Amino acid sequence: MNEMYIISFNSTHQAIKCDKLFGKNEMDYTVLPTPREITQSCGMSIAFAIEDIDNIKEIINQNQIEYKGIYKIYKQDGKKQVEEIKPKLVVAGASAYSRTIDFEFMAKVAHDNGALFMVDMAHIAGLVAAGVHSSPFPYADIVTTTTHKTLRGPRGGVIMCKKEFAADIDRAVFPGMQGGPLMHIIAAKAQCFYEVQQPEFKDYAKQIIKNAKAMEKVFKEEGFRLVAGGTDNHLLLVDVKASCGISGKKAQRLLDEINITANKNAIPFDTEKPFKASGLRVGTPAMTTKGFKEEDFEEVARIIAYRLKNEETDEIKEECLKRVAKLTEKVTMYSNIKYI
Numbered sequence: 001m002n003e004m005y006i007i008s009f010n011s012t013h014q015a016i017k018c019d020k021l022f023g024k025n026e027m028d029y030t031v032l033p034t035p036r037e038i039t040q041s042c043g044m045s046i047a048f049a050i051e052d053i054d055n056i057k058e059i060i061n062q063n064q065i066e067y068k069g070i071y072k073i074y075k076q077d078g079k080k081q082v083e084e085i086k087p088k089l090v091v092a093g094a095s096a097y098s099r100t101i102d103f104e105f106m107a108k109v110a111h112d113n114g115a116l117f118m119v120d121m122a123h124i125a126g127l128v129a130a131g132v133h134s135s136p137f138p139y140a141d142i143v144t145t146t147t148h149k150t151l152r153g154p155r156g157g158v159i160m161c162k163k164e165f166a167a168d169i170d171r172a173v174f175p176g177m178q179g180g181p182l183m184h185i186i187a188a189k190a191q192c193f194y195e196v197q198q199p200e201f202k203d204y205a206k207q208i209i210k211n212a213k214a215m216e217k218v219f220k221e222e223g224f225r226l227v228a229g230g231t232d233n234h235l236l237l238v239d240v241k242a243s244c245g246i247s248g249k250k251a252q253r254l255l256d257e258i259n260i261t262a263n264k265n266a267i268p269f270d271t272e273k274p275f276k277a278s279g280l281r282v283g284t285p286a287m288t289t290k291g292f293k294e295e296d297f298e299e300v301a302r303i304i305a306y307r308l309k310n311e312e313t314d315e316i317k318e319e320c321l322k323r324v325a326k327l328t329e330k331v332t333m334y335s336n337i338k339y340i
Contacts (some may be wrong), residue, residue, distance in 0.1 A: 003074035005085070007056065008034050008045045010066045015044035018065050025059060027052060035073060037082040053085075062269060086113045092136070093120030093144075096265045096281050098212075098231040100134055107139035118142040122157075124233055126150025126285070129196045130205030133233060141165060150208065150234055150285050153192025154185050204288065208234045211284040214294035218301035222309070227267050227279065234285050239267055241278035244308045248277035254307050255280075258320040259328075260300070291331040299327060 009015040015031075022029050027048065034045040048056055053070070060067060070085045090110035092101055103119060110117035119136035125145040127133035136143050142161040147153040161169055195201055212231045219226060219238060227237040240251045248264030255262050266272075267279035282304070284297060292300075307320050 003072060004047050005050050005053070005070065005072055006032070006035070006038075006045045006047045007060075007070050008038050008068045010068055012044055014066045015046070017063070018046060018060065018067070019044075021059055021063055021065070022046065022056075025055075027055065027059075035080075035082065037073070037080060038068075038071060087115045089118055090115045091118045091120065092140075093122065095123055096235065096237050096279070097228070098226070098233060098235055098237055099228050100232045103134055103136045103139045116141045118144070120144045122146040123149055123235070126152060126196065126201075127205050127208065127233060130202045132202070132205045132209060142169070147189050147192055150205070151192055151196060152204075152285070152289060154188035156185050156189060158189075207293070208284050208288045210294055211288050211292060211297040212236060214297045215282065215284065215301040218298050219305065222302070222305035224305065235281060235283040237265060237267060238280045238282060239278055240280045240308060241272065246308065247272055248279050249275065251280045251308055254312065255304060257317060258303070258307055259324050260304060260307075262304075287331075292327075296327060296330070299323065 007018070009018065019031055029052075030047045032045055032047055034043055038045070050072075059065075072083045072085055074081055074083070087110075090106065090113075092103060092106050094101075101124075107117045117140050119140040119142070121128055121136055121143060122145050124133050125147075127150055128135050129151065142159070142165060144160070145151070145158050147156045147158060159169055159173065209232070212234055215236055216226065216230045219236065220230075224243040225239040227239055230236070238251075240246055240248055244251070246254075248266075252262060252264045262280055262282045264275075264277040265279040265281040266274050266277045270278050272278045284292075287297070287300070303320050303323050307316065310316050
């Protein structure tokens with residue numbers, strides 16, 4: 001064999017656990033003694049095909065297997081060589097993470113292992129710009145974001161990077177991936193960036209977080225399990241399966257029926273399939289834009305709890321619809337338009 005890929009473990013117990021999981025998932029693998037070139041590991045390793053590495057990593061991460069490393073073993077000039085497989089790029093960013101990301105720490109981990117560090121801050125860009133969330137600058141090599149979400153601009157995107165990567169990124173984006181410029185979107189982005197620099201935007205960003213904390217308080221009072229225990233930013237991830245015995249998909253439907261928009265979302269170690277999910281993602285930016293304050297979001301959280309914790313009856317649905325309508329009537333943004 002010219003080369004093989006193996007995973008070594010911190011203990012024999014972890015190796016046996018992984019062996020059983022790979023067998024259960026019908027993976028193509030071989031259990032073998034750990035090569036002596038790999039030190040400080042247990043006596044068992046698992047060899048696998050490189051094309052299975054993504055599936056293997058998923059199984060390991062989902063089941064919290066403790067392992068030493070993944071290695072490529074090959075012969076060069078008649079001598080056996082061992083090369084630890086390390087990432088070329090580490091990506092930070094999430095669409096359903098409710099806590100503050102430590103960009104400095106993640107950058108150090110990436111750079112110490114010879115990898116570039118990229119941050120997708122699409123969800124938190126407005127909070128970062130307002131200075132109420134930690135910033136990926138100057139730690140990241142590349143930063144991407146959308147211009148809607150917490151930035152509250154038009155739908156679009158931005159790629160920022162260190163100077164040495166600019167030419168390669170420009171060539172990759174245009175003309176291969178990007179068409180002609182949309183001048184109305186460029187103008188809208190310029191207006192968005194101007195507004196972000198105003199004192200009122202910082203007040204808005206602070207209110208987003210205050211409103212999320214208000215929802216956190218009520219959800220906890222109502223006995224809901226919150227992933228990560230709460231929030232530091234603009235969203236919460238609620239474990240509705242553990243809290244109400246229903247799926248995220250059903251919770252989303254129940255809320256849609258009373259004019260509250262939220263979405264099903266997978267949670268860590270979810271036992272449900274992604275399209276069903278055990279979680280519900282709830283965010284505050286849009287309704288903060290409409291003028292909602294802490295007391296309004298406390299009522300939103302109470303309505304959500306009332307709808308999800310009770311039987312699915314017409315009486316409860318109608319009561320929730322009335323409470324939602326009462327909230328939306330408070331914050332009409334435009335004249336001569338009635339919100340449901």
